[in-house]
Amino acid sequence: MIPPRFETICIHHAEDRERHEGAAAPPIYQASTFTYPNCAEFESRERPDTARYDYTRTDNPTTRLLTEKIVALEGGEAGRAFSSGMAAISAAILSCVRAGDHVVCIDTVYGPTRQLMLHWLPRFGIETTFVPGTDATDFERAIRPNTRILYVESPSSLVYAIQDLAAVADLARSRGLFTICDNSYATPFFQRPLSLGIDLVAHTATKYFGGHSDLVAGVVVGSKARMEPLIEHEGKLLGGVIDPFAAWLMLRGLRTLALRMERHQASALAIARMLQAHPRVERVLHPGLPHHPGIELARRQMTGTSSLLSFTLKATHDVANTSRAAESAGPDASPPDGRKAAAHRVVDMLRYFSIGVSWGGHESLAIPVFLREPGATAGEWGIRLHVGLEHVDDLIADLRQALDGV
Ligand SMILES: *Cc1c(COP(=O)(O)O)cnc(C)c1O
Numbered sequence: 001m002i003p004p005r006f007e008t009i010c011i012h013h014a015e016d017r018e019r020h021e022g023a024a025a026p027p028i029y030q031a032s033t034f035t036y037p038n039c040a041e042f043e044s045r046e047r048p049d050t051a052r053y054d055y056t057r058t059d060n061p062t063t064r065l066l067t068e069k070i071v072a073l074e075g076g077e078a079g080r081a082f083s084s085g086m087a088a089i090s091a092a093i094l095s096c097v098r099a100g101d102h103v104v105c106i107d108t109v110y111g112p113t114r115q116l117m118l119h120w121l122p123r124f125g126i127e128t129t130f131v132p133g134t135d136a137t138d139f140e141r142a143i144r145p146n147t148r149i150l151y152v153e154s155p156s157s158l159v160y161a162i163q164d165l166a167a168v169a170d171l172a173r174s175r176g177l178f179t180i181c182d183n184s185y186a187t188p189f190f191q192r193p194l195s196l197g198i199d200l201v202a203h204t205a206t207k208y209f210g211g212h213s214d215l216v217a218g219v220v221v222g223s224k225a226r227m228e229p230l231i232e233h234e235g236k237l238l239g240g241v242i243d244p245f246a247a248w249l250m251l252r253g254l255r256t257l258a259l260r261m262e263r264h265q266a267s268a269l270a271i272a273r274m275l276q277a278h279p280r281v282e283r284v285l286h287p288g289l290p291h292h293p294g295i296e297l298a299r300r301q302m303t304g305t306s307s308l309l310s311f312t313l314k315a316t317h318d319v320a321n322t323s324r325a326a327e328s329a330g331p332d333a334s335p336p337d338g339r340k341a342a343a344h345r346v347v348d349m350l351r352y353f354s355i356g357v358s359w360g361g362h363e364s365l366a367i368p369v370f371l372r373e374p375g376a377t378a379g380e381w382g383i384r385l386h387v388g389l390e391h392v393d394d395l396i397a398d399l400r401q402a403l404d405g406v
Pocket of ligand 1: 153207
């Protein structure tokens with residue numbers, strides 16, 4: 001038989017329904033500890049041939065089912081689920097470095113990942129060089145004798161910068177370095193970094209894997225050789241383990257992941273095109289639009305795009321007035337930023353797009369964001385949208401009334 005495809009893995013892979021009275025949905029093993037009928041079985045609980053569940057920080061049946069599915073979806077050999085995306089990302093990074101090492105990372109990486117590298121890893125003498133990363137040679141130039149990790153996130157946060165994952169993986173391999181890819185934007189439905197040679201894939205599962213804005217979790221997937229020490233040390237010892245109920249909610253989210261991603265893709269593309277044609281919109285950032293930097297690369301290494309897009313508003317008469325008001329406030333006033341005020345006004349006018357961070361859930365979200373492109377020192381205010389699962393015509397009408405109303 002041909003190997004099962006994505007949707008079929010989500011529904012059938014690693015399920016053992018007969019073990020659970022045939023239940024179509026697996027039970028939640030909401031237990032911290034597992035008990036034994038006698039001391040002999042207790043003593044042999046960690047022997048590979050007689051291994052049993054022991055304690056939920058180390059392993060749990062609900063979590064194991066979830067992990068096996070995600071490993072299959074990413075095309076890896078082993079994985080670990082964590083209590084948040086940041087727990088997963090920090091575990092992946094810590095599993096690769098020692099004191100005094102060096103990391104090369106893209107400069108448009110997710111904010112808290114950047115903070116971890118900029119403010120926390122230096123405690124252990126670990127420095128990070130941030131590079132645009134839109135050209136693989138950016139990484140090559142930044143490599144030092146003590147470099148251990150090339151860290152990528154493609155498409156990246158807020159501006160969706162694309163990195164050549166295969167080229168970065170090849171470079172790392174030729175220099176004996178590790179590669180980590182945050183694949184949260186695409187999910188394995190649209191991109192499989194391990195198949196391009198990346199060592200570890202990290203995710204926030206809070207976003208698309210969960211899909212219903214009701215859980216916080218993360219996952220890391222890779223080869224057995226890379227994952228075994230990570231599971232033992234950064235997983236079990238640092239202890240940022242997923243809760244069985246969150247694992248169960250994520251299993252439910254996975255059943256519809258493919259359907260949701262297809263709808264997110266279609267609706268976000270329709271909205272990106274609508275915004276691009278709107279007279280009040282200056283620029284739309286979305287990795288599926290033909291003018292997006294790296295679009296050729298995106299087409300080569302991804303099979304689709306998801307729910308996120310950012311856009312900036314044209315400066316208007318109104319905006320100029322805001323700037324003048326700020327100037328007349330005196331030389332100590334913060335710099336005039338009409339674009340920020342305009343972004344706030346549009347976001348405040350939206351009705352179906354709620355104002356909130358995160359993304360990947362059923363509900364559409366909008367926030368004012370400061371957009372800085374790879375390698376840029378300056379940037380500008382714009383709006384980031386997560387296009388949810390509402391009817392796209394309602395979302396388009398909502399955006400039109402907000403843009404036309406200000
Ligand atoms: C949200 C997010 C994370 C962090 O995930 P949490 O579950 O919030 O810890 C990591 N990477 C990206 C790209 C994200 O958007």
